[in-house]
Amino acid sequence: MTGSRPGWAKLRGCVVALAFCLAFPTLFPGSGVLNIALLTLMYVALASSWNILGGFAGYISLGVSAFFGIGAYSMGLILEHLIHMSGGYGPFALVPLAGLIAAVVAIPLGWVALRTRHAVFATATIAIMFVFQLLATNLSGITGGSAGLGYPVPTWTGDFYDKPFYYAMLVVAVVGVIIAWMVRRSGVGLGLLAIRDDEDKAEAIGVPTWSYKLVAFVLSAFVAGMVGAVYGYYTTYIYPQFVIDPLISIGAALMAFLGGSGTLVGPVLGALILEPAQLELGFHVNGQIYLILYGAVFLFVILLMPRGIVPSVGALIDSRRARRRGAPLAAPPPTQQPPTAEAVAR
Amino acid sequence: MNLSLLFGALVLGLLTGGVYGVMASGLALTFGVMRIINVGHAALVITGAFISYEVFRHLHLDPFAGLVITMPLMFLIGVVLEVLFIRPLKTDREELSVLVTWALALALEGVLGYFFGTDLVQTTVSYGNSTFVVGGVHIADVYIYGFLLAIAAMAALAALLYRTNLGAAIRATMLNRQAAQLIGIDVERVSAISFGIGAALAGVGGTVYGIVNAFNPDSHYDLIGHLLVIVVLGGVGSMRGAFLAALLIICIQDITQVMISPDWADLSFFVVLTIMLVVRPQGFFGVRVREAT
Numbered sequence A: 001m002t003g004s005r006p007g008w009a010k011l012r013g014c015v016v017a018l019a020f021c022l023a024f025p026t027l028f029p030g031s032g033v034l035n036i037a038l039l040t041l042m043y044v045a046l047a048s049s050w051n052i053l054g055g056f057a058g059y060i061s062l063g064v065s066a067f068f069g070i071g072a073y074s075m076g077l078i079l080e081h082l083i084h085m086s087g088g089y090g091p092f093a094l095v096p097l098a099g100l101i102a103a104v105v106a107i108p109l110g111w112v113a114l115r116t117r118h119a120v121f122a123t124a125t126i127a128i129m130f131v132f133q134l135l136a137t138n139l140s141g142i143t144g145g146s147a148g149l150g151y152p153v154p155t156w157t158g159d160f161y162d163k164p165f166y167y168a169m170l171v172v173a174v175v176g177v178i179i180a181w182m183v184r185r186s187g188v189g190l191g192l193l194a195i196r197d198d199e200d201k202a203e204a205i206g207v208p209t210w211s212y213k214l215v216a217f218v219l220s221a222f223v224a225g226m227v228g229a230v231y232g233y234y235t236t237y238i239y240p241q242f243v244i245d246p247l248i249s250i251g252a253a254l255m256a257f258l259g260g261s262g263t264l265v266g267p268v269l270g271a272l273i274l275e276p277a278q279l280e281l282g283f284h285v286n287g288q289i290y291l292i293l294y295g296a297v298f299l300f301v302i303l304l305m306p307r308g309i310v311p312s313v314g315a316l317i318d319s320r321r322a323r324r325r326g327a328p329l330a331a332p333p334p335t336q337q338p339p340t341a342e343a344v345a346r
Numbered sequence B: 001m002n003l004s005l006l007f008g009a010l011v012l013g014l015l016t017g018g019v020y021g022v023m024a025s026g027l028a029l030t031f032g033v034m035r036i037i038n039v040g041h042a043a044l045v046i047t048g049a050f051i052s053y054e055v056f057r058h059l060h061l062d063p064f065a066g067l068v069i070t071m072p073l074m075f076l077i078g079v080v081l082e083v084l085f086i087r088p089l090k091t092d093r094e095e096l097s098v099l100v101t102w103a104l105a106l107a108l109e110g111v112l113g114y115f116f117g118t119d120l121v122q123t124t125v126s127y128g129n130s131t132f133v134v135g136g137v138h139i140a141d142v143y144i145y146g147f148l149l150a151i152a153a154m155a156a157l158a159a160l161l162y163r164t165n166l167g168a169a170i171r172a173t174m175l176n177r178q179a180a181q182l183i184g185i186d187v188e189r190v191s192a193i194s195f196g197i198g199a200a201l202a203g204v205g206g207t208v209y210g211i212v213n214a215f216n217p218d219s220h221y222d223l224i225g226h227l228l229v230i231v232v233l234g235g236v237g238s239m240r241g242a243f244l245a246a247l248l249i250i251c252i253q254d255i256t257q258v259m260i261s262p263d264w265a266d267l268s269f270f271v272v273l274t275i276m277l278v279v280r281p282q283g284f285f286g287v288r289v290r291e292a293t
Helices: A005-027 A031-054 A064-082 A090-113 A118-138 A162-185 A187-197 A199-204 A209-235 A246-259 A265-284 A287-304 A309-325 A341-345 B003-034 B041-059 B067-086 B093-116 B141-163 B165-175 B177-182 B187-212 B217-234 B239-259 B262-279
Strands: B131-134 B137-140
Touching (some): A005 A031, A005 A162, A031 A064, A031 A162, A031 A209, A064 A090, A064 A118, A064 A246, A090 A118, A090 A162, A090 A209, A090 B262, A118 A246, A118 B093, A118 B217, A162 A187, A162 A209, A187 A199, A199 A209, A246 A265, A246 A309, A246 B093, A265 A287, A265 A309, B003 B137, B003 B141, B003 B187, B003 B217, B003 B239, B041 B093, B041 B187, B041 B217, B067 B187, B093 B217, B137 B141, B217 B239, B217 B262
16 A cells, blocks of 8 residues: 555545445335345345455355354344343344354364365355254254244334344444454454465465464354344244255355455445345246346356456456556556465565 | 164165265266366256156156166266356366356256246156065165166266276376376366266266155255265265265164154264264365365
């Protein structure tokens, strides 16, 4: 970064975006619009948290929905068995606790799964997801099994219904993005990027790869757990196959990839584009066509833009700028590429 | 403890395990050759089940005989999918392939649902109801046929890999892709053919799956977890490992089913996987290799 001006521009952008998000329910009070906005924020949080491990370290996890489900179920179970709360604003106080539970569960799971790399790691996370789906279904004495688990019903209704949940989801999304940002700026983030580039070399030069990966895995589970808890309270009734749904994991990964995995803005942008599009599409076409189109978009993104929108557009702008200056079209500055450890170290 | 029940479960487990072994060895083959995990493999199995169901229904061909149509068709589908969607992946192939094949699985599920609907169907053959009894467990004759088919398919695969030039090229590509390329093997072509063979094996598994189980387009979710666990247990890329792991784990599952409860049978899979990842992350037959860069 040269000087502080780009930093200020970024800060201004964040403030404007946040102000827009805060004013959104007032600007577009319709319940349908707010529902879409809420679910979009949910994926902003999920994609950003996925990015901590999947984007920075290149460890693709397809088990996000396991932690999403753990968050949703632990909040529901606490409300049902431990703390009897009537449906008001009280349950929102339990959201961080639900995230914490997901994070604690993630420690042993990460310890086992992170013994593997690449495709086997992805496989292990898929297995983790299926295990929790099975547990939620089979432990019917506790979780209600496939009959589902009820939350207390919120006291507010009507057009106002979505609003508190929207703000709760906004807080979780902001927390998710901030966590990703802090990780990225820290030594851990640098280590994760080194792992993505070459794990063996990173280990050889003394990066504690093992603990960094585990930290990333656990942080990612923490955010996913909080998101799940808010979502569970919002729907007031959760079922194993809908909260521990492979499509949630896939969605988070796809959005991060679309925007640009490994960048901070990418997952946010991916969620902003894809989730409203998906919901809109879901209204208009039947399930089969929806699946086909979903798969097609997915394939399109990965095959044609494996680096995602942010890095691709960044590279384009850079080459334009360079041409205007008459500078040679040599390697674009490192900041515009998905940041590599080497580039950052420079 | 009822020993005869245990024995019956063991027999059933071995017979079913053979069929899973064929599906899983297809998955292991594509991993070995192309370094990709095909998460859409189970969707290919279901596709095979639907094709063999349709062949049976419209051409009135016994599903086992119908394999002469099902297998080449599945081979073709596999080759086309590889050329269109896997070949273009140039960077970070191993990671991106997981996502691409997930997308393929979803799209296949959608396509199958569009053409065949989402109701459960089953290939109901005339001899489907005849059974024999082992240790108090009724086992359908079909399981025996399925197992024999599985053995035949594995033998054919072994013959192909170890007795033909194509097989030598496939094995060379598995050992070292770059070196294989250097000695003049067209690795892209080998990859496409391997993916096709994997799909054909999925078709074999699917044919039996469709006779034994009722299925619909989203049945692949039930299958894929199991197939992936089997492949990881066997050591990714090892077909022998995949086949043996399938026999072992389906036995464990069936024994859990009769000894504890059907609800927990599926979980036994993942318990075994966890133990394996802790004790020997590379699987039975896997070797720890440092990625060549």
